[in-house]
Amino acid sequence: MSSAAAEEMKNGAKKMEKEELSANVEAEDDEEEDEAGDGAQAVDAKKKRKKKKKKKTEAPLVPHTRPAQDNSALRLVSDWKTAETVQTDMEPTIPIRRMFPDGRYPVGQEVEYAGENAKRKSDAEMKAKEEEFDKELQNARRAAECHRQVRRYAQQFIRPGMPLLEICEKIEGKVEELIEANGLEAGKGFPTGVSLNNCAAHWTPQTGDTKTILKESDIMKVDFGVQVGGRIIDCAWSVAFDPKFDNLIKATQEGTRMGLKMAGIDARFSEIGESIQEVIESFEVELDGKVHRIKSIRNLNGHSIGPYRVHGGKSVPIVKTTESTKMEEGEFYAIETFCSTGKGYVVEDLDVSHYMKDADAPVVPLRLKGAKELLYAINTYFGSLAFCRRWLDNVGQTRHLMNLKNLVDNGIVTPYPPLCDQRGSFTSQMEHTLVLRPTYVVEDLDVSHYMKDADAPVVPLRLKGAKELLYAINTYFGSLAFCRRWLDYVGQTRHLMNLKNLVNNGIVTPYPPLCDQRGSFTSQIEHTLVLRPMCKKIISVGDDY
Structure with a gap:
């Protein structure tokens, strides 16, 4: 039996002993009360009852400035800056949920969609969808905050001479501690990968492997996951101590940044892959006096992430392809890049x-x-x-x-199986998780704009007032837009119920105000143009704009 299983049995036995002890104490108390209940001592017996112990309240968390963390021992891993936090310094010990009692977790980095993927309007149901999506987003943000704190912690202790098994166990143990692991509700997202040198992915040590040691001449890909409610955060980075690997690491760092920049609603995978490959393969690295052109590993990809599925079904290439599939709003993606000094192609090994x-x-x-x-x-x-x-x-x-x-x-x-390039080559990896949040406006506030549907079918109206209102709309507005204020002007002052009847019958369409989130500000500019046979002409332009 494993140590974890033995510990679980031990804890269960202790729990049973406590329950038996508690039952015996209660029985003794009852006997004392029965004896004291006879005669005038009954009142005194009640006073002797033991008071229930109050539950210990957790000490309040005190905000403080967390000092910067120097990561100069690791090649091309940026330092952590000073920050206001309630988390303990050096080794984090406070669970993420306790740090954010309101259930709202840090946003991370929000990046506006670029180019053609800039805006998408929603229908009336999108507001409800966003509220539901926000629950998923908070799960992802909680997992992401855990990942950030664990990798900051890992970057303190990962050093040459450590067994890879110890590295994995410390990372996975800290994930379970900070996320308050609870079965499938929250915990580790997938095994911690610590793939060395020519091995690019999917290697983790077996139980008892104390012989595989991290050396100063190695480059190691650290890839671990955290999940809350099935929302998996999948991030990875490369660890090296020798400056000769700098360009190899830079290639995947810049490649992943390009992938994150290109990603967006309706972004084509083929264009993302081509852009990533162009960046990665612009790098060279000199190893032992020989210059190597860095290659994208063409049969490794980023991927979509589904609930409880780290590979959600869509692949994000890191080389040029003919893939015409597009990204969709609401999807989660792991944007990851791999590069190599070898063939740029991995096979199953080890x-x-x-x-x-x-x-x-x-x-x-x-x-x-x-x-x-x-x-x-x-x-x-x-x-x-x-x-x-x-x-x-x-x-x-x-x-x-x-x-x-x-x-x-x-x-x-x-x-x-582990995925490896040819022996003697070196590989690097960089990965982040992103979510494609919809950018849209929602219908909000009271409706004021309406328009008769020119293609509406003829519907027999039963309400006399609705018939009169429709006649007034046809007379004064036709298929032009109008507002309720204008209906008052033409004598239709008691129109609300009749207007609702016309809307319900599909004769009139309401156009509610369209609003971004509260507290934001919006602007507008508009011109009218006509497409003439010889040229187009902006016919509303003036000296003002």
């Missing part, structure tokens, strides 16, 4: 450590009892989230190898 249950796998009758038990454990602890063999050990499935193979052979679980 022992498999990453696995994931196929959420769409068919129901297969399993014959092995152990395979059934393992599948139950996977469903309970991970669901459709990625996991590794080390995590199976942690939940008590220590003899899982044969059963795991059975689940893989039956198509229930998918293995994700």
Whole structure:
């Protein structure tokens, strides 16, 4: 049995002992009350009852200035600036939810959509959709704040000479502490990847591996995830100590920044990939006296992220393709880039450590009892989230190898082997998670603008007042827009119920005010032009504008 499972049994035993002790104390109290209840001592007996202990209140969090963090030991990892926070310095220990008791988490960096992806108007239902989407967004922001604090912490202790297993366990332990891990509701998003040198992705140490040590000559890709309510934050960066890797790291940093810049509603994946490749392959790196042209790893991609699915179904290429698919509003994406000094193409290599249950796998009758038990454990602890063999050990499935193979052979679980370029090459990675929030205006305030639908069908009206109002609209406005104030001017002062009847029958269309968020400011400028056969002419232009 694993240490985690043993600890769980130990805690359960302690809990039972406490419950038995509490029951005995209550029984003794009842006996004392019965004895004291006879005669005039009954009143005194009530006074002897033990007062319930008040729950300990948590000490209030005191804001303070968190000092800057020097990351100069790590190549091209920026320093953390001083900031006002309630989090503890050096090693963070306060859970994210306690830091933000109102449930509103830091926004991160908001970037306006560029070019053709600038604006999109919504229909009347978009306001409700935004409110629902905001719940998902707060889950993502809570997970993102945890990721930021954990990687700041990790950048303090990751140094040459550390076993990779220790690095992973410290990162994953801190994630569980700060996010207040609670089964599938909140916790780790996927196994911590610590892929070295020519290995680009999907490598994490197995249980007991103390021999794989981080060396000063290595370049390591640190890739870990945090999830809240199934919203996964997937971010990664490259760790190196030798300045010879600077350009290799810069290539993915700049490539990812380009991908983030190009991403937007209706952005085409082909254009994003082409822009990323152009940036990455503009870099060269000199290693041991030989100059290498840095290449995008053409068979690795960014990806969309779905609820409880780190790979949501869409791929964001990092090279030029003919892919015509577009990004859509409301989608979450991991924009990640990989580059290499080798072939720029990875193959499956080394022992498999990453696995994931196929959420769409068919129901297969399993014959092995152990395979059934393992599948139950996977469903309970991970669901459709990625996991590794080390995590199976942690939940008590220590003899899982044969059963795991059975689940893989039956198509229930998918293995994700390490992905490596040719031996002797070096790779780097940079990754951020973004969400494509819709930029729209919502219908707000009381309706004042209306217009008769010129194509409205003939509808028999029952209300006499509605017929009279329609006659007035046809007479004074036709298919021109009008407002309620104008209806008053033409004698239709008691029009509200009749106007509602015309709207309900599809004869008149309301046009509510369109507003951005409260507290913001908007501006407008407009001209009328006519497209003449020989030229277009702005016929409303004047000296003013």
